[in-house]
Amino acid sequence: MRRTAIALCLALCAAVVFSLHAGLTFYTPQTVFAALMGGEGADALIVTTLRLPRTAIGVVCGASLGLSGLLMQSVTRNPLAEPGLLGVNAGGALFVTFGVTVFGVASLAGIGVAAVMGALAATALVFSISASTGGAGNPATTLLAGFTVAALLASFTQTLLLIDETALETLLFWLSGSFSDRPIGLLQLGVPLLLIGAVGSFLLATPLDVLRLDDASARSVGVNVGVVRLAALGLAALLAAGAVAMAGPVLFLGLVAPHLARRLTDGALPSTRQLIVLSLLMGALIAVLADILARIIVAPGEAPMSAVLALVGVPMLIHLLHRRKGLAA
Amino acid sequence: MMAGVSALVRLLPVMLLVSVLTLAATGIGSSFMPPDRVVAALAGQGSRMDEVIVWTLRLPRVALAILAGAALALAGALLQRVVRNPMASPSVLGITDGAAVGVVLFLWLFSDQANNLTVSIHWQPLAAIAGAAAFGALVIALASLDRGSSKPLKIILYGIALAALAKAAVTLLIILGPVYRASQALTWLTGSVGAAHWQDVLAVGLGLAAVIPVLLLQRLTIRQLVLDPQSAAVSGLSLDRAQVCLLAVAVFLTAMATAHVGAIGFVGLVAPHVARIFHGQFRSGYLFSVALTGSFLVLAADTLARIIAPPLELPAGALTALVGAPLFLYLLVKGRQSHA
Numbered sequence: 001m002r003r004t005a006i007a008l009c010l011a012l013c014a015a016v017v018f019s020l021h022a023g024l025t026f027y028t029p030q031t032v033f034a035a036l037m038g039g040e041g042a043d044a045l046i047v048t049t050l051r052l053p054r055t056a057i058g059v060v061c062g063a064s065l066g067l068s069g070l071l072m073q074s075v076t077r078n079p080l081a082e083p084g085l086l087g088v089n090a091g092g093a094l095f096v097t098f099g100v101t102v103f104g105v106a107s108l109a110g111i112g113v114a115a116v117m118g119a120l121a122a123t124a125l126v127f128s129i130s131a132s133t134g135g136a137g138n139p140a141t142t143l144l145a146g147f148t149v150a151a152l153l154a155s156f157t158q159t160l161l162l163i164d165e166t167a168l169e170t171l172l173f174w175l176s177g178s179f180s181d182r183p184i185g186l187l188q189l190g191v192p193l194l195l196i197g198a199v200g201s202f203l204l205a206t207p208l209d210v211l212r213l214d215d216a217s218a219r220s221v222g223v224n225v226g227v228v229r230l231a232a233l234g235l236a237a238l239l240a241a242g243a244v245a246m247a248g249p250v251l252f253l254g255l256v257a258p259h260l261a262r263r264l265t266d267g268a269l270p271s272t273r274q275l276i277v278l279s280l281l282m283g284a285l286i287a288v289l290a291d292i293l294a295r296i297i298v299a300p301g302e303a304p305m306s307a308v309l310a311l312v313g314v315p316m317l318i319h320l321l322h323r324r325k326g327l328a329a
Numbered sequence: 330m331m332a333g334v335s336a337l338v339r340l341l342p343v344m345l346l347v348s349v350l351t352l353a354a355t356g357i358g359s360s361f362m363p364p365d366r367v368v369a370a371l372a373g374q375g376s377r378m379d380e381v382i383v384w385t386l387r388l389p390r391v392a393l394a395i396l397a398g399a400a401l402a403l404a405g406a407l408l409q410r411v412v413r414n415p416m417a418s419p420s421v422l423g424i425t426d427g428a429a430v431g432v433v434l435f436l437w438l439f440s441d442q443a444n445n446l447t448v449s450i451h452w453q454p455l456a457a458i459a460g461a462a463a464f465g466a467l468v469i470a471l472a473s474l475d476r477g478s479s480k481p482l483k484i485i486l487y488g489i490a491l492a493a494l495a496k497a498a499v500t501l502l503i504i505l506g507p508v509y510r511a512s513q514a515l516t517w518l519t520g521s522v523g524a525a526h527w528q529d530v531l532a533v534g535l536g537l538a539a540v541i542p543v544l545l546l547q548r549l550t551i552r553q554l555v556l557d558p559q560s561a562a563v564s565g566l567s568l569d570r571a572q573v574c575l576l577a578v579a580v581f582l583t584a585m586a587t588a589h590v591g592a593i594g595f596v597g598l599v600a601p602h603v604a605r606i607f608h609g610q611f612r613s614g615y616l617f618s619v620a621l622t623g624s625f626l627v628l629a630a631d632t633l634a635r636i637i638a639p640p641l642e643l644p645a646g647a648l649t650a651l652v653g654a655p656l657f658l659y660l661l662v663k664g665r666q667s668h669a
């Protein structure tokens with residue numbers, strides 16, 4: 001387990017370093033090193049103002065979504081739970097769009113607050129719908145509810161944007177879900193939220209371990225199931241909100257990262273604490289890799305990272321659906 | 330005979346609604362026209378200006394909305410019957426997005442350096458049909474390979490997954506493709522009847538007309554599909570062939586509509602349910618009622634989209650989602666509670 005984490009860490013470092021080199025023009029290590037050491041010139045400018053920020057944002061965003069997906073999956077015992085598919089990201093996006101178009105919000109703090117509120121509201125909506133269908137949160141029903149809520153929220157966002165054309169120009173790019181051309185200041189928003197999420201999940205790790213049993217057994221060993229579930233979902237929403245504020249709505253990352261992390265544990269039953277570490281690393285790694293791919297596959301253009309992730313995420317979703325025979329029962 | 334009469338009586342209100350809305354939608358626009366002038370222009374006795382506005386600008390749009398709405402609604406009703414799930418619809422099952430993939434792929438493959446199409450644009454609906462059929466077949470194949478239980482629900486989940494895949498493919502193709510074509514594809518993808526011409530109307534109309542004989546021939550099957558598989562087998566219905574035939578019709582209708590008006594979602598989901606409430610799904614004329622309801626929904630959405638924030642026009646697809654999504658959630662909650 002420790003070895004897996006170290007290997008993932010190394011892979012992440014390699015991906016980050018490669019991300020600084022790769023793009024429309026590939027740089028030699030000397031150029032990148034010189035740029036990082038405060039070199040001057042066009043190449044140095046590209047490395048420090050374009051590639052470094054997008055890589056950093058990718059790492060933070062990926063880690064947030066990976067952990068958010070893990071929390072949602074373990075708390076609802078639903079292998080399909082994910083902030084993107086469940087409409088949480090769409091909720092954050094709608095509130096940010098609403099804030100920008102109607103209230104003229106421009107500050108980072110304002111955008112952050114809007115994203116957090118939207119993500120929390122969407123989480124509450126989706127999970128209360130799924131709970132009201134009887135049989136606490138059937139995976140398939142939750143996914144359907146989330147999918148529909150996401151479609152609804154996205155159509156609200158679309159309508160708002162069409163009415164306010166100036167906002168359309170500033171927001172359309174953000175809404176496509178990507179790490180490029182984001183102000184580095186966004187990290188001031190994303191890093192604290194990621195820290196809160198990570199520390200909070202570590203604190204919840206033991207009750208979450210117990211929650212893997214059924215609710216009754218968890219209660220019998222003194223876990224307050226309702227409180228733990230609410231706290232974990234709240235943390236998941238916070239993490240997703242941070243990612244949305246930075247990169248726009250990104251789908252599938254939160255689904256893929258925890259599952260790949262579980263795969264890495266060699267069939268041993270990993271503790272929640274181990275899964276948290278692995279999901280954080282895996283999320284960051286996938287995000288950076290997807291971002292590199294997005295830069296390369298349609299060069300000289302740039303593919304939306306969300307599309308790249310969907311190409312990986314959909315086969316995985318189908319695989320999960322196929323494997324879970326009793327899913328809809 | 331009596332059944333026919335009572336079905337007709339039930340159809341009257343929605344027919345009336347569609348006609349009134351047609352008059353209103355033809356009158357509403359950048360220059361408002363009261364109904365009497367609209368009627369005069371339609372009868373060929375209005376002023377020259379009025380006639381030009383009505384016949385070349387507004388009527389094609391209204392007619393296309395009516396026909397596309399009917400096609401999407403019928404496709405939804407057929408899918409819900411065949412898949413045996415009231416939550417099925419062309420967009421939920423990924424068929425609409427499949428058609429979009431077909432069209433964007435077509436624009437990409439057959440554009441030359443100067444952004445001109447190297448083949449006639451009239452092949453575009455064919456590309457839409459191919460894309461829709463491919464994705465429809467994929468969803469069905471995935472669901473039938475699935476050995477697990479509760480296929481009606483699974484098929485919807487596979488549909489959602491494939492719809493996401495199709496959306497990603499469309500985005501990538503648009504970015505890869507020529508810029509001019511990209512902007513054209515984007516306006517079309519939002520789902521709008523704004524750029525309607527008489528030839529679009531003709532194409533969708535012919536498509537609908539071609540489907541009617543098939544539906545008439547299969548009307549018994551369609552009604553019997555509501556039964557569970559066992560009782561349908563006992564009553565001697567070769568379900569598989571009938572199902573495939575109806576699926577093909579649904580795919581064809583979806584593709585025709587999507588090729589001409591883009592991805593207008595949720596109509597195929599909502600219309601069958603509205604018709605079920607106001608008409609009854611076992612009465613004769615149910616499919617007719619479904620089609621009229623679909624026409625009404627798209628026409629109403631498009632008219633609203635024009636008057637909410639003039640001179641801007643919202644895509645009709647955004648408005649149909651506002652009605653359709655809450656209904657879907659309601660069905661989800663209600664259906665599950667009754668099972669539990």
